[in-house]
Amino acid sequence: MNVIKSELYKLKHTWVPWIHILLPIIYALLFWGAAKVTTLKNFPIAEIYQSYASILGGLLPTIIGLLTAKMIDMEFEAGRFQVLLAGTKRRSQSYLGKLSVLLLGSFVAITLSIGIFTLLFGNQTLADGVAEILLLFVGIISVYLIHLWLSLAISGSASIGLGFIEMLLAFLCMTGLGDKIWYFLPCAWPTRLTSTFLLSKQMTDQSLMYMELIKWSYVAIPMLLVLMIGSLAWFKWWNGRTINE
Secondary structure (H helix, E strand, O other): OHHHHHHHHHOOOOOHHHHHHHHHHHHHHHHHHHHHHOHHHHOOHHHHHHHHHHHHHHHHHHHHHHHHHHHHHHHHHHHOOHHHHHOOOOHHHHHHHHHHHHHHHHHHHHHHHHHHHHHHHOOOOHHHHHHHHHHHHHHHHHHHHHHHHHHHHOOHHHHHHHHHHHHHHHHHOOOHHHOOOHHHOHHHHHHHHHHHHHHHHOOOOOHHHHHHHHHHHHHHHHHHHHHHHHHHHHHHHOOOOOOOO
């Protein structure tokens, strides 16, 4: 908890907390406005919610790439990662503290985005809103692990570049082309998990959702464990980047 408090204090006078607050509000208001004045108003409410959550899930990898790059660049500028590497007795605490703050910010942003849109539009139960938030959040954990490693090992620019590529892949996986491969692409998990859940809500037979979740879990759980354990093991021996790097 002390490490998390320290990480939060570092962000106190930066624009990072505001991004987690303002972006969800702006996105919810823009989509709500579009649903009122464009052809979206002719769509069923269930399809509007599905589009909202799916597009949000597709945009998240780019936002994650930007935020992770910014936070790691701050560590580099503050002392060439010396605070991050020597600030705790165990390096795993520093790594998990940084990851926890990133995930906490995203959880707040996702909750705001879904919550505000639900308040504006209505016609959605609390249980459905909570399910969407949890599915989006679970879907981004592996994405954060990838971007955190990339930002530390290579550069923030690499994280940003990968974020844009992941966004394109995520939107591609929203089509039929991604039906058989999205399980293996963490960037597609947020959008496919939420769209599968919302699509199943429109059907009387819920077996599609359960089958998709089971297939996904067979891939996602081992992949998440490998990413987490591998990242912690790598960070234990990592000594930072030089100015030239």
